[in-house]
Amino acid sequence: MEQKVCINFCVKNGIKCSKTLEMLTVAYGESTSSQKNVYCQRNSFQNCLILIRSSVAKLKRPMKGRRFATIEEIKAASLEELKAIPKSAFQKCFDDWKKRWHKCIVSEGDYFEGDNIILDE
Numbered sequence: 001m002e003q004k005v006c007i008n009f010c011v012k013n014g015i016k017c018s019k020t021l022e023m024l025t026v027a028y029g030e031s032t033s034s035q036k037n038v039y040c041q042r043n044s045f046q047n048c049l050i051l052i053r054s055s056v057a058k059l060k061r062p063m064k065g066r067r068f069a070t071i072e073e074i075k076a077a078s079l080e081e082l083k084a085i086p087k088s089a090f091q092k093c094f095d096d097w098k099k100r101w102h103k104c105i106v107s108e109g110d111y112f113e114g115d116n117i118i119l120d121e
Contacts (some may be wrong), residue, residue: 007041
């Protein structure tokens with residue numbers, strides 16, 4: 001668990017994978033995860049960050065480059081863009097959020113990215 005947090009820290013700070021493995025070896029010695037596991041976990045963290053960034057970019061794209069005179073105009077434009085999202089997309093997002101919420105409950109708050117948790121709905 002601690003090593004996953006360290007790997008995530010390294011990803012967020014742009015530390016290369018080889019350096020991450022070296023740092024883990026210094027910190028954890030013989031109990032360091034294998035090179036393969038470190039590389040896999042690092043890639044899953046990195047891919048997750050890319051997905052999050054691309055999702056935010058999609059939401060901001062329609063309003064990009066526009067100037068607003070007041071906060072009320074920003075709120076109105078944001079509301080308009082949110083209303084333009086199809087109900088099916090919103091429902092899928094909500095269902096994914098519920099699955100993630102259940103995974104968090106099942107894992108009792110421990111980190112679970114990459115773990116194959118099967119949920120009986």
